[in-house]
Amino acid sequence: MNKKLKYGTITGILALMAFFITSCDDDLNVTPQDNISEEDLLKNPDNAVQLVNGVYSKMLSFNMYSFPWIGITSITSDDADKGSTPSDTGTDKHKMDNLTFEASDVSFNEVWKGRYDGIYRANNALYYLEQFQIDESLKARLVGEVKFLRAFWYFDLVRCFGGVPLVVGNIDLNDNETINNQVLTRATKEEVYAQIEADLDEAIAILPSKTEYSPNDLGRATRGAAQALKAKVHLYQQEWDLAYSLAGDVMMSGQYDLMENYADVWREVGENMQESVFEVQATLTNGLIQYTDVQGPRGTPDLGWGFNTPSLNLTNSYEEGDLRKEATILFVPSTLWDGFEAPTTWNNPRYNYKAYQSSIAEPWNGNKAETAKNLRLLKYSDVLLIRAEAAFKIGMVSEAEDIINQLRLRAGLGEISGITLQQIYNERRWEMAMEHERWFDLVRTGQAQTAMAADGKTFIPGTHEVFPIPEPQITASGGRLIQNNGY
Numbered sequence: 301m302n303k304k305l306k307y308g309t310i311t312g313i314l315a316l317m318a319f320f321i322t323s324c325d326d327d328l329n330v331t332p333q334d335n336i337s338e339e340d341l342l343k344n345p346d347n348a349v350q351l352v353n354g355v356y357s358k359m360l361s362f363n364m365y366s367f368p369w370i371g372i373t374s375i376t377s378d379d380a381d382k383g384s385t386p387s388d389t390g391t392d393k394h395k396m397d398n399l400t401f402e403a404s405d406v407s408f409n410e411v412w413k414g415r416y417d418g419i420y421r422a423n424n425a426l427y428y429l430e431q432f433q434i435d436e437s438l439k440a441r442l443v444g445e446v447k448f449l450r451a452f453w454y455f456d457l458v459r460c461f462g463g464v465p466l467v468v469g470n471i472d473l474n475d476n477e478t479i480n481n482q483v484l485t486r487a488t489k490e491e492v493y494a495q496i497e498a499d500l501d502e503a504i505a506i507l508p509s510k511t512e513y514s515p516n517d518l519g520r521a522t523r524g525a526a527q528a529l530k531a532k533v534h535l536y537q538q539e540w541d542l543a544y545s546l547a548g549d550v551m552m553s554g555q556y557d558l559m560e561n562y563a564d565v566w567r568e569v570g571e572n573m574q575e576s577v578f579e580v581q582a583t584l585t586n587g588l589i590q591y592t593d594v595q596g597p598r599g600t601p602d603l604g605w606g607f608n609t610p611s612l613n614l615t616n617s618y619e620e621g622d623l624r625k626e627a628t629i630l631f632v633p634s635t636l637w638d639g640f641e642a643p644t645t646w647n648n649p650r651y652n653y654k655a656y657q658s659s660i661a662e663p664w665n666g667n668k669a670e671t672a673k674n675l676r677l678l679k680y681s682d683v684l685l686i687r688a689e690a691a692f693k694i695g696m697v698s699e700a701e702d703i704i705n706q707l708r709l710r711a712g713l714g715e716i717s718g719i720t721l722q723q724i725y726n727e728r729r730w731e732m733a734m735e736h737e738r739w740f741d742l743v744r745t746g747q748a749q750t751a752m753a754a755d756g757k758t759f760i761p762g763t764h765e766v767f768p769i770p771e772p773q774i775t776a777s778g779g780r781l782i783q784n785n786g787y
Contacts, residue, residue, distance in 0.1 A: 305519035307357035363414035373736040378755035383609030403768035444506030451499035484777040525578035547687035563627035577678035587670035595655040599646035
């Protein structure tokens with residue numbers, strides 16, 4: 301199939317930009333090119349595109365969606381267990397599994413740093429895009445893409461930590477007042493959400509639809525992706541009318557649909573297809589760092605580290621005949637979809653099937669640590685579930701029921717009538733299982749304490765709704781960053 305957009309590496313335009321930036325992270329600290337003036341550089345639209353590609357490329361990093369993110373979004377939940385071996389803690393993943401995590405645990409700091417690295421790149425890109433002397437429509441589109449990405453990363457941060465420092469521009473390193481008030485001080489949760497919404501409003505107004513992009517640009521941020529993310533942002537704030545309306549905009553756009561086979565959504569054949577709203581684009585030469593490796597089956601033959609294994613709680617929760625169960629959980633032993641035999645010599649009885657990278661039927665160069673497997677961040681089924689939940693909340697129960705039955709029929713189940721909110725929550729769990737949503741869904745819907753207790757874990761109300769602010773960040777701020785309650 302036609303492979304997807306390549307983000308590329310941060311060279312060329314970002315190399316030169318780094319020369320003009322007073323401070324930059326290690327990825328941007330490269331030698332500038334000598335034979336091009338800044339004026340000429342800013343007239344070339346290819347350079348502007350490459351600048352934005354450098355923002356996208358952050359999504360491939362280990363500290364963005366790999367082991368730390370897997371730990372705090374999935375292993376914490378009742379969908380997953382730590383996995384691997386009893387003696388292999390994954391540094392702090394046993395504490396995620398047991399809900400005994402602390403501010404000093406490395407996973408929180410990595411997730412924090414990964415998002416702020418991305419935000420830093422986004423802010424620099426926006427600063428320089430304004431200076432490019434290129435076609436205004438291209439410039440506007442690139443600005444929309446970057447603001448979408450910045451909104452996505454702030455959404456991750458506010459879901460994890462509540463209010464966080466809100467930095468949306470370049471900071472003069474000599475401006476101690478601004479640094480203290482913005483970089484080293486937490487904004488409120490409400491202020492962060494307001495900025496996310498502002499970025500997404502601008503992105504929605506500017507970005508093209510999915511089919512308006514050329515094939516070479518497949519995978520870039522779209523109007524539909526910005527609408528879908530904003531619908532989810534409103535859902536988290538219990539703004540039901542707005543969530544309902546925006547999810548409806550995506551549904552009525554004609555750009556998206558469900559794939560016939562649920563199991564195909566997370567395989568290569570499902571990449572950037574009709575159910576894809578936004579996903580991380582990975583290639584064999586510029587792959588997703590250790591997402592599949594961390595979760596691959598451990599033992600003989602060795603396919604990975606064996607972490608983040610589907611729990612018995614999740615396994616036993618499915619209705620009989622639900623096709624999503626076999627598509628989500630890799631059972632040992634079994635014959636996998638590509639014909640590979642899952643042997644009893646693997647350490648765990650279950651693995652995350654959605655993270656499985658086939659070395660037989662999909663692009664493969666033998667590098668488990670950097671695969672060409674895309675990571676789905678927004679799916680059309682998620683949009684349908686947002687619409688259904690919001691519809692139920694505003695009294696449009698029959699529409700909620702119709703949407704849920706659409707998903708159930710694809711899953712091989714019968715239709716239901718007289719739908720309840722709990723049934724919508726259950727369908728969301730099964731449809732989105734092992735996709736880093738369950739923990740956040742439990743917290744935002746008020747189910748976390750009960751669900752964790754049923755899974756043998758103690759959720760502490762008033763504390764565990766958010767994770768601790770990473771201790772190294774508090775230290776670096778000179779104590780200006782205030783810790784969350786209970787940590």
